[in-house]
Amino acid sequence: MKDHVELRSGAYADSVTLLQVSRAVQATPGVLAAQVAMATGLNLEVLEGMGFDVPDSSPNDMVVALRLDDDADVAAALAAVDAALTPTRPTSGDTTVAPPRTTGSALRRSGSGAIALVSVPGASATVEAMDALEAGHDVMVFSDNVPVAEEVALKTYAAGRGALVMGPDCGTAVVDGVGLGFANAVRPGRIGIVAASGTGCQQLLALLHHAGATHDEVGVRWALGVGGRDLSSAVGGTSTREALRRLDADPDVDLVVVVSKPPAPEVASDLTSYVDTLGTPVELGLLGRGQRDLTAVAEAVLARLGHDAPQWPVHGAHNTGPATGPLLRGLFVGGTLCDESMLMATDVLSPVRSNIPLSPDLALAPNERGDLLGDGHSFVDFGDDALTQGRAHPMIDPTLRNEQLARAAADPSTGVVLLDLVLGHGAEPDPAALLAPAIAAARSDRPVPVIVSLVGTDLDPQGLDAQCDALVAAGAEVHLSNAAATRRALDLIGSQA
Amino acid sequence: MSETRVMSVGATTPTVVACGADMFADAVADQAVEVERVDWRPPMPGTEADLARVATDPRRTEANRRAVEAMLGVTAHLVDVAPASEVLGLEKGQFLHAGPPIEWARTSGPLRGALMGGAALEGLVDDPEGAAALFESGSNVSLEPCHHRSAVGPMAGVVTPSMWMWVLEDRATGRRTYCSLNEGLGKVLRYGAYNDEVLTRLRWMGDVLGPLLQAAVRGTAEASDVTGILTQMLQMGDEAHNRNRAGTLMLLRDLSPAMVTAGFDGKDVADVLRFVGGNDHFFLNLAMPACKLALDAGRDVPGSTMVVAMARNGTDFGIQVSGTGDEWFTGPAQVAEGLFLGDYGPDDANPDIGDSAITETAGIGGFAMATAPAIVRLVGGSVPDALATTRRMHEITLAENPRWSVPVLEFQGTPTGIDVTKVCRTGILPQINTGMAGAVAGVGQVGAGLVTPPAEIFPKALAALAARVPAS
Numbered sequence: 001m002k003d004h005v006e007l008r009s010g011a012y013a014d015s016v017t018l019l020q021v022s023r024a025v026q027a028t029p030g031v032l033a034a035q036v037a038m039a040t041g042l043n044l045e046v047l048e049g050m051g052f053d054v055p056d057s058s059p060n061d062m063v064v065a066l067r068l069d070d071d072a073d074v075a076a077a078l079a080a081v082d083a084a085l086t087p088t089r090p091t092s093g094d095t096t097v098a099p100p101r102t103t104g105s106a107l108r109r110s111g112s113g114a115i116a117l118v119s120v121p122g123a124s125a126t127v128e129a130m131d132a133l134e135a136g137h138d139v140m141v142f143s144d145n146v147p148v149a150e151e152v153a154l155k156t157y158a159a160g161r162g163a164l165v166m167g168p169d170c171g172t173a174v175v176d177g178v179g180l181g182f183a184n185a186v187r188p189g190r191i192g193i194v195a196a197s198g199t200g201c202q203q204l205l206a207l208l209h210h211a212g213a214t215h216d217e218v219g220v221r222w223a224l225g226v227g228g229r230d231l232s233s234a235v236g237g238t239s240t241r242e243a244l245r246r247l248d249a250d251p252d253v254d255l256v257v258v259v260s261k262p263p264a265p266e267v268a269s270d271l272t273s274y275v276d277t278l279g280t281p282v283e284l285g286l287l288g289r290g291q292r293d294l295t296a297v298a299e300a301v302l303a304r305l306g307h308d309a310p311q312w313p314v315h316g317a318h319n320t321g322p323a324t325g326p327l328l329r330g331l332f333v334g335g336t337l338c339d340e341s342m343l344m345a346t347d348v349l350s351p352v353r354s355n356i357p358l359s360p361d362l363a364l365a366p367n368e369r370g371d372l373l374g375d376g377h378s379f380v381d382f383g384d385d386a387l388t389q390g391r392a393h394p395m396i397d398p399t400l401r402n403e404q405l406a407r408a409a410a411d412p413s414t415g416v417v418l419l420d421l422v423l424g425h426g427a428e429p430d431p432a433a434l435l436a437p438a439i440a441a442a443r444s445d446r447p448v449p450v451i452v453s454l455v456g457t458d459l460d461p462q463g464l465d466a467q468c469d470a471l472v473a474a475g476a477e478v479h480l481s482n483a484a485a486t487r488r489a490l491d492l493i494g495s496q497a
Numbered sequence: 498m499s500e501t502r503v504m505s506v507g508a509t510t511p512t513v514v515a516c517g518a519d520m521f522a523d524a525v526a527d528q529a530v531e532v533e534r535v536d537w538r539p540p541m542p543g544t545e546a547d548l549a550r551v552a553t554d555p556r557r558t559e560a561n562r563r564a565v566e567a568m569l570g571v572t573a574h575l576v577d578v579a580p581a582s583e584v585l586g587l588e589k590g591q592f593l594h595a596g597p598p599i600e601w602a603r604t605s606g607p608l609r610g611a612l613m614g615g616a617a618l619e620g621l622v623d624d625p626e627g628a629a630a631l632f633e634s635g636s637n638v639s640l641e642p643c644h645h646r647s648a649v650g651p652m653a654g655v656v657t658p659s660m661w662m663w664v665l666e667d668r669a670t671g672r673r674t675y676c677s678l679n680e681g682l683g684k685v686l687r688y689g690a691y692n693d694e695v696l697t698r699l700r701w702m703g704d705v706l707g708p709l710l711q712a713a714v715r716g717t718a719e720a721s722d723v724t725g726i727l728t729q730m731l732q733m734g735d736e737a738h739n740r741n742r743a744g745t746l747m748l749l750r751d752l753s754p755a756m757v758t759a760g761f762d763g764k765d766v767a768d769v770l771r772f773v774g775g776n777d778h779f780f781l782n783l784a785m786p787a788c789k790l791a792l793d794a795g796r797d798v799p800g801s802t803m804v805v806a807m808a809r810n811g812t813d814f815g816i817q818v819s820g821t822g823d824e825w826f827t828g829p830a831q832v833a834e835g836l837f838l839g840d841y842g843p844d845d846a847n848p849d850i851g852d853s854a855i856t857e858t859a860g861i862g863g864f865a866m867a868t869a870p871a872i873v874r875l876v877g878g879s880v881p882d883a884l885a886t887t888r889r890m891h892e893i894t895l896a897e898n899p900r901w902s903v904p905v906l907e908f909q910g911t912p913t914g915i916d917v918t919k920v921c922r923t924g925i926l927p928q929i930n931t932g933m934a935g936a937v938a939g940v941g942q943v944g945a946g947l948v949t950p951p952a953e954i955f956p957k958a959l960a961a962l963a964a965r966v967p968a969s
Contacts, residue, residue: 019836019945020874035839042683046839098885099536101892101923106514110533115504117525119517120537123545127922128516128537130552137514138504142521153553153969164504175504178530180513181521185528246504396520425524461527 001032004066004074005052007039011062013085018062024084030072035065036081103139104131112136117180118167119143125168126150133163140225141167142181144385148234151227155238164242170225171198172424174205177221182395184424185459187212189219191301192247192280194240196230196260199334199383200287200294202422202455203482204259207298209457210480211310217254218305222247228335231263231286237271248278255281257301261339262288289358293340293483312481316472320449320488323415323496328352328489329408330379330418331401333394337420337453338381341486345377348490354379355386371407373414380404395427402438409442415496416449417442418489420482423456423467432467436474443475450475451489453482544921544956547963551918554966556800564795564803564819565896565914568859571794573665573674573787575721578711580703582658584675585646589619593643595654595852596810597825601632601640605811607689607847610938611653612640614691618699619657625691644806644817647793648675649785649852652687652934653811660699661707665723665786672793674786678702678710681776683941688934689847690941705765706772709756716755721748723787726780728900731861731911736869737784738853738862739930739945744780749773785852788859795819795914802962803895804915807858807927807950811850811934814950818917818958820965826958828951833933835946847936849948854929860898860913863928863947864890868903872930873947886928887912893919893927917962920955 013021018037025034033050037043039057047054052065066077100106103116116132118125122145132139133154141154146168158165166173172195173180177188182198184205189212195201201223212218224247226239240258247253256278263271263286275282281304285297292300299309328345332338338356345352353364353374364374372380381387382394382401394401401419408414419439421431428434439450452471456464468478479485515522516535526532540548551557581587592612604612609629616628621638632638643650650656654677662675680698684690714720726747733743749770756766773779792805801819808815815825830848837845856862866873867887870880887903890912897910915927926949933944 019838023836033840045683050839097888099534101536101538101925102919103514103516103535104919105892106516106533106535110512110514110531114512114514114533116514116516117521119515119521121539123549124537124540124922126549127540127552127918128535132514134558142517147549149969150549150553153555157553157555178513178525178528180525183524425527426521 002068002070003052004068004077005054006064007055007057008062008064009060012038012060013062021081021084025066025077025080028077028080030069031066031077031080032069033067035063037063039063102131103128104135107132107135107137115140115175117142122146122168126154129154129165130157133158133161133165136161136163138164139166140170140173140180141165141227142170143167144169148229151229152235155235159238159242164224164246165239166225167227169229170227172201172223173225174220174223179425181225182422182424182426183223184209184455184457185461186457187219187459188221190217190252190254191220192250192253192256193220193223194226194243194247194256194258195223196226196228196240196263197336198225199420199422199455200259200261200336200340201225202334202424203294203337204257204298206455206457206480207295207312208301210313211298211302211307215305215307218302218307222253228261231260231267231271233264233267237267240271241274244274244278244282248280253280255283255301255304257283257285257297259285259294259297260287261336262286287336287339287343289343289346293344295481295483312479312484314484315468315478317477319472319475320451320477320492321447323492324446324448325413325415326493326496327413328377328416328418328493329373329414331404331408332379332381332420333383333401334420334422334455335381335383337455337482338379340482341418342379344483344486345379345490348494349377352377352379354381356381356384372404373408373411395422398431398434402434405438405442409445409448414448416451416489416492418451418486420453420455421467421471423454423460423462423464425461427462430462432470436470439471439476440474447475449477449489449492451485452476452478453485454478454480455482538924541921541924541952541956544959547956547959548918548921550963550966551802551959554800557802560798560800560820561803561895561914561916564798564801568791568795568914569896569898570669571667571724571791573723573790574668575663575714575723575783576666577664578661578707578714579664580658580707581656581660581662581675584662584664585648585656587656587658589658590621590637591639591641591658593641593646593648593650593654593656594810595643595650595652595850596808597813597815597827598642599640599810599812601635603812605847605850606936606938606940607850607934608653608655608811610689610691611655611686613938614686614695615655615657617691618696619659642808643852644808646675647673647789649789649855650677650687651679651781651785651853652851652932653689654852655686659703661703661710663783663786665783665790667790667794672790674790674793676782676786678706679776679779679782681772682778685941688932688941689938691939706769709759709761709765709769710752712759712761713752713755716759717752721751723783724900727784727787727861730780731865731868731901732904734869734871736862736865736872736930738781738856739872739932740777740869741780741784742777744784745773745777748780748783781853784861785855788855788861791859792855797822799965802917804858804917807854807929808852809849809854811847814849814954816950816954816958818962821958821961824961826954826961828954831948831951833931833946833948835933835944837933837944838942841935841943845935845940845943846933849931850934851931853931857927857929858915860894860911861901863930865901865903865911866928866930867906889925890928892923893925917955917958921959924952926950926952
């Protein structure tokens with residue numbers, strides 16, 4: 001063991017640096033102890049305590065004190081001191097700006113005017129949405145499973161500040177032509193949509209886009225989702241009114257369409273009164289027994305703008321033969337599309353059971369096979385909360401529906417299968433590539449008619465024509481209008497009976 | 498942008514802030530719209546329901562605005578120096594200490610050492626070693642947190658009646674806060690040392706330093722603006738917790754003329770100037786009560802989620818929150834990570850101790866790491882680490898302090914007002930710069946480093962806030 005102590009006059013480093021230098025040198029092979037420090041009284045005490053003999057010094061001297069193995073090289077240890085004292089150069093590029101961890105933090109960075117899009121798990125969605133409202137921003141809440149009390153709290157807060165809450169459980173919005181969530185790419189025009197229904201909104205977008213190919217003003221620049229519960233008694237239509245107020249105030253909006261699943265009667269009544277106070281004409285497309293289907297609503301919009309309804313496109317009708325059994329099986333990813341079809345079917349068939357039944361007595365009871373088909377006419381919404389827990393939405397993960405499609409086709413009582421497929425931003429890049437083989441397989445043993453509502457536009461990233469062609473090649477009959485597809489399926493079942 | 502626009506997306510700089518599934522952010526980006534992505538992660542386990550409840554508390558936004566505004570509105574002036582017996586009414590046998598309340602049986606080594614030294618200083622025992630029995634018996638002695646007496650104490654934070662205190666005042670309200678005088682580094686009472694050297698220094702501080710500072714403060718026409726000195730020192734490389742060099746010298750600049758002319762013995766004046774000038778941490782004991790004075794203004798705002806105190810007694814780490822009154826939320830104090838003096842190592846260090854985390858609570862110290870990059874090297878970090886630390890603290894705070902700015906971050910204000918909800922949401926814990934006391938009573942300082950509070954105290958505070966949300 002040998003000690004080496006030297007003074008370096010005029011050398012200076014702050015105490016923190018020197019503590020670090022000491023630690024680095026201590027890690028050098030052959031070094032038993034090391035203390036590099038300015039020769040202050042305190043440090044001299046520490047050095048003495050360690051057993052070093054320090055020559056006379058002033059506090060402006062740097063002391064390098066090393067205790068080494070007998071055979072260690074002093075020069076090597078001193079080189080380690082020098083290396084540790086040499087400041088390291090900062091790396092180029094700013095690696096110190098981490099991404100924001102909350103919606104509030106992100107909004108502070110993005111500046112005014114940004115819109116927040118929240119799609120975290122429902123238990124955390126309210127907190128993120130409140131960040132946006134507090135900072136004076138509008139927010140779209142895609143998340144579902146948000147308690148209704150929290151929805152009311154969010155919307156009450158927003159109403160006090162003139163902010164708009166789109167959601168919770170808002171799947172679709174088009175904001176100045178930009179699609180948020182699951183939204184179709186559309187040509188902007190002079191129509192605004194207020195939607196308490198995601199796929200209902202998408203159906204309107206697709207139909208109006210198709211009809212607008214030859215009329216410039218027939219197009220949608222704004223489709224403001226409000227969440228499926230907005231027109232319930234608990235929520236009372238707060239967001240619907242705010243969305244209507246904004247669209248009414250925009251001189252570039254000539255006509256507003258409201259689309260919703262069946263609303264609470266008193267809320268519908270209030271809404272009708274509110275609409276009467278607006279200067280912009282409003283077409284109310286509220287689904288329900290005895291109400292118009294979405295295609296009829298689109299046609300009414302066209303009529304208001306002075307246009308005849310086009311022939312809604314159908315492809316692959318040649319694939320479809322007679323129904324192969326008495327029962328209609330609807331397997332949907334879009335909740336509102338499922339509702340619309342059920343409402344139409346209920347006028348013709350009875351009973352129509354579902355996991356999202358029109359009335360509680362029509363709930364789909366599990367059958368003895370343990371599948372989701374039931375023993376009669378049935379409509380399954382695979383996007384329902386109960387079926388998406390722990391898995392992705394069926395627009396992203398079609399596994400569950402494809403399984404049920406195979407079962408439906410194998411069931412000899414199945415006469416017609418009715419499906420939907422939704423394109424647009426946020427959806428699978430090539431959903432037909434997943435559905436078409438399942439359709440082909442389903443029809444391989446017997447030619448069960450498969451009728452598909454393909455909700456999309458020619459501007460959607462997936463390409464409407466290519467998706468349609470793949471489905472037709474697999475043996476499906478493809479409609480743009482879900483109502484038309486449903487009517488076709490009902491006709492086939494009716495002819496069979 | 499016309500007023501009649503439905504929303505401002507589609508204006509010249511359209512932006513969407515996306516929080517959640519990446520695919521939706523991607524879909525927006527694919528439409529040539531700028532997307533700011535939130536790096537969202539699940540909150541601390543089990544906090545979701547409380548977070549939602551507190552988030553939708555209709556009082557919260559305004560309550561936090563008021564708490565922050567009250568805090569930022571305070572200017573601390575140095576108005577006096579006087580014994581604790583006079584300004585706090587502290588009586589013989591009464592001991593103040595750092596952190597949340599604690600009984601002798603649970604005290605750590607450094608707090609015990611400081612209490613024993615304090616008992617000897619007050620003449621309750623002749624030999625500090627004899628004080629343990631006194632505290633065990635509990636007769637004629639009592640322990641109370643500094644925070645309960647409008648005071649703060651670094652490390653052990655022990656205050657006895659004869660100790661001289663800085664007195665800071667918010668002139669707008671007349672509210673005052675107090676802190677003892679800093680003893681320097683090494684073997685000192687606040688690190689739990691209590692040998693003769695320690696007691697001799699404390700007696701000199703009571704006999705010479707205190708009276709001279711009192712004369713200087715009373716003899717200085719323009720009371721020192723401590724908040725203003727903090728503003729300046731933050732631009733001079735101090736973060737005002739582990740680095741107080743510039744602040745100490747600015748204080749000397751303010752007080753020296755009156756010290757010299759106060760009529761004291763020249764040698765005493767020289768000793769005091771040497772003592773203060775040679776103790777880079779002297780100003781810490783002014784920074785701390787200045788922070789407390791500001792934070793106390795933000796107390797007791799119903800619905801506010803702002804932390805108003807973080808303090809450690811060497812055993813427990815406690816926080817108090819504006820919306821929950823004087824309740825402490827506590828968990829086990831952690832051992833700092835850092836560098837050690839001499840032969841000391843992590844096994845020698847006591848868990849985190851001291852009221853000095855009041856600086857971080859007020860947005861400086863570890864929160865202002867970017868302005869004192871040297872401090873980050875305590876854990877072997879780099880300058881970018883220092884910048885990142887201050888930026889990270891903005892994720893858990895309510896506001897930026899317009900007076901306390903960080904030049905290297907384009908003069909961005911320091912992150913101010915720790916929000917319990919944001920800590921629970923992000924899991925980001927406040928970063929505290931600290932000294933390390935030896936675990937054994939009497940040892941003194943063994944190192945310095947960085948530490949965080951125990952995570953569990955924030956969900957506890959959140960639950961208390963949630964329980965106080967009025968039924969809607």
